[in-house]
Every structure is written in structure tokens, then in C-alpha cells.
Amino acid sequence: MTAAPATVEAPESDAAARGHAMYDLESTPVIACKYDPRFSYCLYVPPTLGQGEEPSIVVTMHGTGRGFVGYRDGFAEFARWNNCIILAPLFPIGVRGDGNRDGFKYMREGDIRYDQVLIEMVAEVVAHYGLKSDKFALFGYSGGGHFAHRFLMFHPQRLWACTVGAPGSVTLLDPTRDFWVGTRNVEELFGLEIDPAAIAKVPVQMIVGAADLETWEITHKEGGRNWMPDANHAGKNRPERLAALKTSFEEHGIAVRFDLVPNMPHDGPKALPRVQDFLAGVLQARRAKAA
Template sequence: MTAERPLAPWDLPAGHPGVAFLTGATPFFALAPDPRFSYCLYVPTDHTPDGPPLPLVVTVHGTRRRAETLRDAFAGFAERLGCVVLSPLFPAGITGPNDVDSYKLLSPAGFRPDEVLLHMVDEVAARWHVRTDRFHLHGFSGGGQFAHRFAYLHPGRLASLSVGAPGRVTLLDPTAHWWRGTADMAEQFGTDADPAALRGLPVQLVIGEQDTDAGELAPDGDGTAPAGSHRIDRINALRANWREHGIDTRLDIVPGTGHRHVEVLPVVQEFLEAHVSASPRPRAPEVTRP
């Protein structure tokens, strides 16, 4: 039996109602290899198969899983810059009835969230005219945890990285085990940490000035807080750790707000705009002529 090919917007005749579901704000699509996971997109309404492929921006939700709301917050950004926005959904309860954190920690117990995202990116490339060899990644809170850990595993897939207010951070530390450090990355994931691969990557760390409520943080389990007692301490610890390894970061502390994603998004989008606009296009293959 032949697998059904995903339809692109230009496969449908002008005026077909299906075009409206494949451009603008899309429905959620189940991930074909594992329908426990899904994703939605914002695709510019004038999207065509002509010209260079559009840049891809991936926005990862926090613990409350408001993927659609996050996607919608990037709609104007996508139309203005001519990029596609992908918002994955990692449901709670995947590894057990009380699981809310496995996607953040890239836990290899049961599934690999990083590989789930890469499958989503492949599916997007099969339907839309999008550049997917490198993409821009942003996450806030739980999504910020996911984003910086994904960067450790797949630095070569990123065009820029925006890490917002992670509640727990993984430091480049060969003496501490995952998720606090990177001592057993090869054992857990089949790859070692490579700080050199992150040097030169545009990186934003972003947090609200008043994001200091330690009561909002999940307990670490062993009572330790190696990177500080609240999110500002922890994002500063991550920045200092990366600086020690030659990784430059831009730190944006947004005045007058606490742990509020919507209130830091203007600064996030300002950072992403500079790098989405400057995204290099893949080179056309050289043609050898006699």
C-alpha cells in the first residue's frame, strides 16, 4: 500500500477551502511516526513553491502547553518577515500519569523529545517550501529548558537560539550527570557535549526583571539548587558557564515583568527578526557545463 502524500497549498486549485487550512494558522497535525505528538503552524498567506525556501522558526511551549496561543503570537511576525512558524505540542502524561516535565529534560525514558521535533521538521519540509537544515529555536520556561538542551544535542541544526527563563538549567559540566550536567550525555543520547559547535551561534537569554519567585519552581528532588534559588540566578549561571566555554550570549532582562511569556515576546521577536532576516539561503547546486 502506497503512503498518502501530504498535500501542499499549491496542490489545490485557487479558491479551494483546503488552502485556508494549509496557510495562515493551521490545524494541529498528528506526527505520523508517533501520533501522541502534534504540531501547528503559521504559514504566510502568500506562500508559494517559488524562490528560496522560507526560514523556519520553532517556538516551544511551557508547562501549560499553550502551543496554539504561542503560534498565534507569532502570526504577524511570520507574515511580516516571510517565515514559517512551527509550534510543537508535547502533551503531559507521556511517560506516566503525573509526567509534566519529560519533554523539558529530553528524558530518554520512553521517548526522545529532540527527535520528535526533528520528525516534525521533516514533515513540515514535505508539505511546505521551508528551509529545514537549520532553523531558529525559541522556548520560554519549560520551553526554555527544552531549547538549551536541544542545542547541546543538535547544535548544527540551529540558525539562532532564544532561551527564555528556564526553571532548571543544564550546565556544560563533565562532573555532573544529566540533567544538571553533561557527564553522561554520550551514554544517554549517543553524543557528547561540544561547546565549540555552539560558538558563533546567535544566542539570546531572556527573562523578566521580577522573575524571582522561587515558589514557582519545581523541586529538584534531592533538595539541591546548584545553579541558584530562582530563575534569574539560574539564567545567569547558564550564561557564566557558557562564557567559560567561549559561547557568547545576549542577555535581555525585561523591566517591569515577572514570569510572563507574553511580556518578553517583543524582545524575543526583535532578536529573532535580526537573524531570520539575515538567514543565509542554501546555495543552488553548481551546474557543470562542457
């Protein structure tokens, strides 16, 4: 990319140039999603945008605590030195007025399809910055790890990498059980088919702390909002459940880098160095192949 994209205001005056630098580059303000303004996002855009190779997109998906700005900022240095745009979505609690903290994790909530909302957010960024590629890497930790592995299953063709961090519950590639525990009725619920061969083309990392052993938030109980038969069958804690997901993937020919981090509790920011090491390696290989 060699010129300022037409969709971003050209810096023809001092005021326009200052506005472009303040609101379109580096750490941006929070932006309402045009597709559905109930949802929003912020970005980190490298200040070298337009001066060389097109940047790659990395989506950082928040967890239940909605610390989306923190993850954006945690990836800012990585983005600057690896020429990436960071997109950090915000899917608020209780968007339908019912206080539901978990809707985005399971991809649908009433008439909301969270996978489609993210796809539209990425499309807005691609259009605004005049990018040619709409493929992106997806990182999610805790509640974001829920979202990340299910998005990977649904839309592998949209991803150049995926990191699944410490989800409380997992969807196994199991055609004998219904969603969300398995994948038997995904086509009926979502209108799409699970394609393990396509998933296998995406570099996948799974990461969890070896000390991430608390179960109070992740043990499903009958009568709960997300209860269904076999809701706890993948394991009793996060390391066990993520290991079950890894096994499920590998049984379908999908390679996984599995990081069980010694002495790490449930702490997303502490996972970032290993996540960024993984993504930097994938980026290097991807760019070398393209060259």
C-alpha cells in the same frame, strides 16, 4: 521557491484551492505527528508561500501550561512580515499515563526522546511544503526554556538561532556533574557528545524578567521526580539560574545576548517583542550573508 510543492495538493480545482488556503496556509489546524501520533503541532504559514524566497522555520516551544497555540498566534505577525513558518509543537502532560508534566523538559521520558520527536516534526514540515533547508530557530519560555537550551546543547547543527526564556532549572556545561545538572554522562544517556565549538556558531539569546522571583515551582526537593544532587546549585530563582547558564556558556566561548527585562514577572508573551527583535536581526544578517 517558485511553484506549489508537489507534496501539497495542487490547487487544480476550486475545492482544492480552497482546501489549500484553509488548511495549509496561515493558521493551520492541529496536526498529528506521523513519527509518533501521541504528539502534534500547529503551524503559521505565510500566505505568500511559493511566491519568492523560501521561508525560514521558527519553532516556538510551549511551557508547562502547554499554551502552544498562543505562541503560534503570538508569532503570526512576525512570520508574515519576516517570511517564516512557525511550528508550535504540543507535548501533552502525562503521555505515558503517569501525569508527568515535566518529561519534555529533560529531553527523555521512558523510551521517548523529545529532541528526536521535534526533529521529525520539522522534517514533516520541510517535506510537506517542499522546503530545501531543515535548519530552524528555537524559542522556548519557562518549560520551553528548559527544552530549548538542552536541545541547543544536543543539536546545535540544526539551529540558526536559539532563544532560552526563563527556565526553572538549567543544565550547565559542566563535565564534573551528571545530567541534568551537568553534562558528564550525556554521551552515555543520549548517545551524543556536547560540542561547545558547534554551539558557539549559533546566535543565542537568554531572556528573563527581573521581577521573575517566585521559587515555589522551581526549588527541587529530595524525593521529587527530578531531584538529584546539586539540583538547586545554579541559583535560587530564574534570573540567577539563567545568569549561571550564561556564565557557563561564556566560559566555553559561546556568546550570549542576555535580556534581563525590567519589571517583567514570569510572563512569556511579554517577552515576545524582544525575542522577535533578536530573531529578526539574526534573519537579516543570515539572509544578507546568503545573498
